[in-house]
Each structure stands twice: as C-alpha cells, then as structure tokens.
Amino acid sequence: MTVLIEAKGLQKTFRITKRRTGFLGGVRSIVDPEVRSVEAVRDLSLSIQQGEMVGLIGPNGAGKSTTIKMLTGILKPTAGHLQVAGLNPIQQRRSLAARIGVVFGQRTQLWWDLPLIDSLQLLRHLYRVPEIRHRENLAQLRKMLDLDEFIDTPVRQLSLGQRMRGDLAAALLHEPELLYLDEPTIGLDVIAKARIREALLALNTKRGTTLLLTTHDMDDIETLCPRMLIIDHGQKLYDGTVTAIRERFGGERTLIATLDSASQLPGNQQNVPILPDLPAGVQVLSSDGPTLVLSFGRETMPAHELVAWLGARYPLRDVTFQEPEVEDVIRRIYEEGLLLKEKAL
Structure with a gap:
C-alpha cells in the first residue's frame, strides 16, 4: 500500500504576545510585551495509507485543526518531518493543492451570492480541470450528492445541509486522492448527516479516496472510520480501531437474556430477580416478564462464560449484548485521563 501521509515528530508552537498591564519604572509598559x-x-x-478512512478526534484545543492545517500546507511545522502525497506541504503547496480536497464545516469555498452551479464552474478554472473531465465529474457528483434540486439556487439561500453537499462537491471536482474533512456534519439534521456519510462511503469505495476526518460526532467515526486517532493537549494518545478502544475502556457491558419462563426467577420487592450464586462483578439491572438484563465488566468474565453460566441454570430463548456507546467511552478517556495514565506507566 502507498503511504499518503507520513509525519514524524511533528510539532507546532505558537508565540503569543500579550501587552503587560503592570508598570515599569512608574510608567505603564507598552514596549515590553x-x-x-x-x-x-x-x-x-502518524502514517496513513492510500484508501484509508481515518478519524481524528480530541476535545476543543487538542490540536486537531492545527494538525490539518499543517497537513494542507496552511501552517508551517515548528519541527518534525512531514510528507503528503510525496510532497512537502510548505515547499510544494501549489502542487499539493491539486491533489487534495478540503472541507471545513464552518467555512465555505463557494461564492455566497452566486448560484451553486456557477461556483462549481468557476472552480474548474481555479484547478485547471479539462472541460470534458470537469463535465463528467460534475455529472457524477450531482447524482451522488443529489444536487439538482438546488444547484441553481444562490449559495446564501441554501440550507446548511445543502451548502455542505455543495462544498463537498467543490472539494471533489478535481478528483483529489486525499480529502480532509473538518467537522463536515456540524449542525446538520439526521437526514443531512446520513446523506453526507453515504456520499463519503461511496466516494471511498468507488474512487479509493483517502479520508482524514475530524469531528465531535462519534456516529461519524463509527459509520465512516475503521481507524481512529485520539489526540489531546497536542499529543497522540491512541491509534487503532474503535472496537479496540471500546474493549480497553468500555466499562460495563449489558447482557439481555430472554428466558422460556420468568416464573423460575425469585424476585425482591422491586421485582428485580434474585439469582443465586451470581458471579462476582455481575449485577442484575432489571427484568420485564421473561427478559432479564445483566451488567458485567470485561475484566469480570468473558461474555460467552456468562451466557454458559446462565444457560446452565435457566432455559434461554434468546441472548443479545449491548456494547457501551463509543461517545461515552471517549468521554471517560478525556475526563479520567485514562490514556495519559497508561502512557505514564
């Protein structure tokens, strides 16, 4: 596989100047900030291969947007080595611009007072896309993103979801091999989010486009990105799959078992069944007729052993598991500093 993004020891330090409010020699200082x-x-x-879909997540101020800006050549790294598509983003910024697409959720590259179609036509000249290639790409994008219903509408009159689809089309007209997405679904309703996600999945499948996505919406990550990078306070804390991070820090899992007969379960006054010899760390949460809900931690016992334990005592009709929401897992990581604690060991 071709490595599309290669960064080693990347660092960005900003110098912030603040005018002193005190006095120097009895005079307020304005020349000694x-x-x-x-x-x-x-x-x-980090290393990202061609065709990957990678989620970059972290709290506000973690360094996500700064990282994206260095990868696109907008910001120059203070230190470290960086190559994108075999190019130096700062020294070869113009060449790199022809090979990448960028969508910032709260900014637009469309002309505000022009119909969307005019912006998409003007971008052909900016990127120097041959007319025939532009026409073919535009036809594909109009279909993929369902643009025809508003393509003749001025951008300022578009809904947020429509504008995001327009911005995505604008970023893809020149067939970039790498697409950066910074909060692409922020503020969108459920239907608009689903359309954007479907389009991105289709883009990756049909064109093999590499995606690097920053977002606070964990549904974006779970739907689009098999791989996830977590950064906080400017440093990388995790690089792996959503499944693996859930297994390491997911906390309690839920087992929902449907029994053949609920009458076999003696209950207390709150109608919560009492299971004799319940394994340590397993807790009965509730019951509703023949349905029994148990919680247990990963460190308590493997799921199949709990099912075997329950099945040896009660006839089971059905068993399902509920994993903790990945959003809750990530919140725990931030609030409790779980990855930072691991790193310190």
Missing part, C-alpha cells in the same frame, strides 16, 4: 509559547501539537507521528 509578555511573550509566551503555546505548544499546539507535540511530537505527533
């Missing part, structure tokens, strides 16, 4: 350094990205290394 306070200068401090803020490390937005710290020793970040």
Whole structure:
C-alpha cells in the first residue's frame, strides 16, 4: 500500500504576545510585551495509507485543526518531518493543492451570492480541470450528492445541509486522492448527516479516496472510520480501531437474556430477580416478564462464560449484548485521563 501521509515528530508552537498591564519604572509598559509559547501539537507521528478512512478526534484545543492545517500546507511545522502525497506541504503547496480536497464545516469555498452551479464552474478554472473531465465529474457528483434540486439556487439561500453537499462537491471536482474533512456534519439534521456519510462511503469505495476526518460526532467515526486517532493537549494518545478502544475502556457491558419462563426467577420487592450464586462483578439491572438484563465488566468474565453460566441454570430463548456507546467511552478517556495514565506507566 502507498503511504499518503507520513509525519514524524511533528510539532507546532505558537508565540503569543500579550501587552503587560503592570508598570515599569512608574510608567505603564507598552514596549515590553509578555511573550509566551503555546505548544499546539507535540511530537505527533502518524502514517496513513492510500484508501484509508481515518478519524481524528480530541476535545476543543487538542490540536486537531492545527494538525490539518499543517497537513494542507496552511501552517508551517515548528519541527518534525512531514510528507503528503510525496510532497512537502510548505515547499510544494501549489502542487499539493491539486491533489487534495478540503472541507471545513464552518467555512465555505463557494461564492455566497452566486448560484451553486456557477461556483462549481468557476472552480474548474481555479484547478485547471479539462472541460470534458470537469463535465463528467460534475455529472457524477450531482447524482451522488443529489444536487439538482438546488444547484441553481444562490449559495446564501441554501440550507446548511445543502451548502455542505455543495462544498463537498467543490472539494471533489478535481478528483483529489486525499480529502480532509473538518467537522463536515456540524449542525446538520439526521437526514443531512446520513446523506453526507453515504456520499463519503461511496466516494471511498468507488474512487479509493483517502479520508482524514475530524469531528465531535462519534456516529461519524463509527459509520465512516475503521481507524481512529485520539489526540489531546497536542499529543497522540491512541491509534487503532474503535472496537479496540471500546474493549480497553468500555466499562460495563449489558447482557439481555430472554428466558422460556420468568416464573423460575425469585424476585425482591422491586421485582428485580434474585439469582443465586451470581458471579462476582455481575449485577442484575432489571427484568420485564421473561427478559432479564445483566451488567458485567470485561475484566469480570468473558461474555460467552456468562451466557454458559446462565444457560446452565435457566432455559434461554434468546441472548443479545449491548456494547457501551463509543461517545461515552471517549468521554471517560478525556475526563479520567485514562490514556495519559497508561502512557505514564
């Protein structure tokens, strides 16, 4: 596989100047400002192969947008090595621009007062796309993103979901091999989010486009990205799958078992069944007729052993598991500093 993004020891430090409010020699100082350094990205290394769909997540101020801006050539790294599509983003920024597409959820590259179709035509000239190729790409994007219902409408009159689809089309007209998405579904309703996600999955499947996505919406990550990068305070904390992070930090899981007969379960006054010899760490949450709900941690016992334990005592009709929501898992990681604690060990 071709490595499309290669970063080693990437660092970005901003120097922030603040005018002192105190006095120097009895006179308010305006010529001796306070200068401090803020490390937005710290020793970040990553490698992304062609065709991957990778989610980059972290709390506000974690360094996500700064990282994207370095990868696109907007910001120059303070230190470290960086190559994107075999190019140096700063030294070969113009060449790189022809090979990447960028969508910022709260900004637009469309002309505000022009109909959407006019913006898409003007972008052909900016990217120097041959007319025949542009016509074919535009036809595909109109169908993929369902643009025809509003393609002649001025951009300022579009809904947020329509504008996002227009921005996505604008970023894809020149067939970039790498697409950066910064909060592409922010503020969208459920239907608009689903359309954007479907289009991105189709794009990756049909064109093999590589996607790097930053978002606070964990449904975006679970739907689109088999791989996830977590950064906080400018440093990488995790690089792996959503499944693996859930297994490591997911906490309690839920087993929902449907029995053949609920009458076999002696209950207490709150109608919660009492199971004798319940394994340590397993808790009965509730019951509703023949349905029994248990919670258990991954460290308590494997799921199949709990099913075997229950099945040896009660006739089971059906068994299902509920994994903790990945959004809750990520919240725990941030609030409790779980990955930082692991890293310190």
